Amino acid sequence: MYEYTEVAPFKYALSIDNHEEIVSALLAFCKDNEIYAGSVSGIGAVSEATFRFLDPATMKYVDRTFTEQMEITNLIGNISIKDGEPYLHIHITASRSDYSCIGGHLLSARINGACELIVEDFFDGYIGRETDPETGINLFKF
């Protein structure tokens, strides 16, 4: 599913295998390495991706899947802990064949080419996350 190396203490270079789904592979990496607080950044290429937009007027999530080859021009996010499990909050910008960009929350993305991530494990740090009862959004809870 992935290969990785610890390039510096608590800092990992992670290469997810071609045709894998990024979010589930990254979550598996966090669980395998017991990472519950940290940051992630990355680049790569995908053939299909589902992005999420939160409409503040309705407080409803709108999800949309794009099936086309795109470069991940920026993937950035954080790792926290919710209900005892690693929780990913990731945003993505991806460029299309006409060089325009689209983006949003990253729900899932199928790699077609490569996906190179840098993960920093905050190790002893604690970043909790809980569902805010007023908005229904999962927020940091320290």
Ligand code: FE
């Ligand atoms: Fe977000």
